[in-house]
Amino acid sequence: MTYLSHVADRVFGRPLFIHRYKAAVIASVLGERVGIDPSMFDLSEVPEAFKRTGPRANRLIGEPEGAYDERGRLIAVLYNVVDGVATIPVIGTLINRGAFIGEDSSGFTSYEGLGTQIAAAVADPKVGAILLDIDSPGGEATGMFALAEQVRAARQVKPVTALVNDMAASAAYGIASASTEVVVSPTSITGSIGVVMLHMDQSKEMQNKGRTPTLIYAGAHKVDGNPFGPLTENVRSDLQREVNVFYDRFVETVATGRPSLTADAIRATEASTFIGAEAEANGLADRVGTFAETLSRLSAQVRSNQRRTPMTANNGPAEITAVDQAQIRSEGETAGARAAQARISSILTCEEAKGREPQAQNLALNTSLSVDEAKALLATLPVAPPQQQQQPTRTIEERSGPAFDAGLPETKPDARASWRASLKRVGATLPQ
Secondary structure, three states: OOHHHHHHHHHEEEEEEEOOOHHHHHHHHHHHHHHOOOHHHHOOOOOOHHOOOOOOOOOOEEEEEEEOOOOOOEEEEEEEEEEOOOOOOOOOEEEEOOOOOOOOOOOOHHHHHHHHHHHHHOOOOOOOOOEEEEEEEEEOOOOOOHHHHHHHHHHOOEEEEEEEEEEEEEEHHHHHOOOOOEEEOOEEEEOOOEHHHHHOOOOOHHHHOOOOOOOOOOOOOOEEEOOOOOOOEEEEEHHHHHHHHHHHHHHHHHHHHHHOOOOHHHHHHOOEEEEEEHHOOOOOOOOOOOOOHHHHHHHOOOOHHHHHHOOOOOOOOOOHHHHHHHHHHHHHHHHHHHHHHHHHHHHHHOOOOOOOOOHHHHHHHHHHHHHHHHHHHHHOOOOOOOEEEOOOOOOOHHHOOOOOOOOOOOHHHHHHHHHHHHHHHHHHOOOO
């Protein structure tokens, strides 16, 4: 059974953040099956990279991680972890809705699935950094902004690196721009910061087939942009205004993620794409590197952070006596404990924590996020269904077991142990 009408609905008459070549390929493939003459699209200039549908990112290395059942068995792979680095592929055409993880058989990857993967990696104690392995021409405009916002929130907790390997066009670049850094491969295609909308006038074809559609409607603009006739100037103007609104928001999103790029500089690209080091020269990337080089560098950073211990100030002014130092230290610890207690309470009881209690608990106890940062991240996560929110009463140590999983089952026992240890450390600093 085919769903060509659903595919056509996603392609025609709506704003898309997608490379022009990919748009032409999709329209050509749909062809006469949805009433389009495929000869209208010249694919002779389209690079092979836009036509292929097979896997295009290295997803075969590292240990699989994700959701575990109550016995510690892996039941859903969300990402692979290599030396503390979670690798999350961003592959193929991007769509807003899709209750699946990774690229499905049709070549789609959903913003919904990517958001779940990123949220889980942020909360995973085994993950010290996140690597977005991107090879995508872009896709739907709706949904991209929310995911970019989630990536910006995630980078406040753990470093997020976007690797263009080998394409991050349009919506895919919108996601990449929200990361801590953007790395491009030597042959990558980066950019295409623009919007496209495709309208197909099928009136002549309908006439040749002896078909005369009749639209019965209420509301002057209800059938604007329908495929059974050419666009009037007024309708074209309205659709252009819609495209411009999405474009303005796209430019704003990229500028927010990459403060070194001004809105004027982004607009000046005129949706061009840049190959390899050209992206770095034009401010769209931070460095050139391969997958192996980038993964090795991030792994080394994670190991370095794990070995690093907090610095202590033990060389205060000579006039401060040992008794004074002890008193200052005691007062500082008490004030810090009270501040930590207030922060934890504020996160656990905030409006954004409702229906997201396990995630809120993890952010409160296992991260250094401020209350506002935790609220922003929680707001991007799905709310658990009501039946999942009704949990039996458990002790605080039992409640420390479930990891932040974006509504997924409990984590493995070793993760629970780290939660209990964190609770004990927090409890030890609280005033008695």
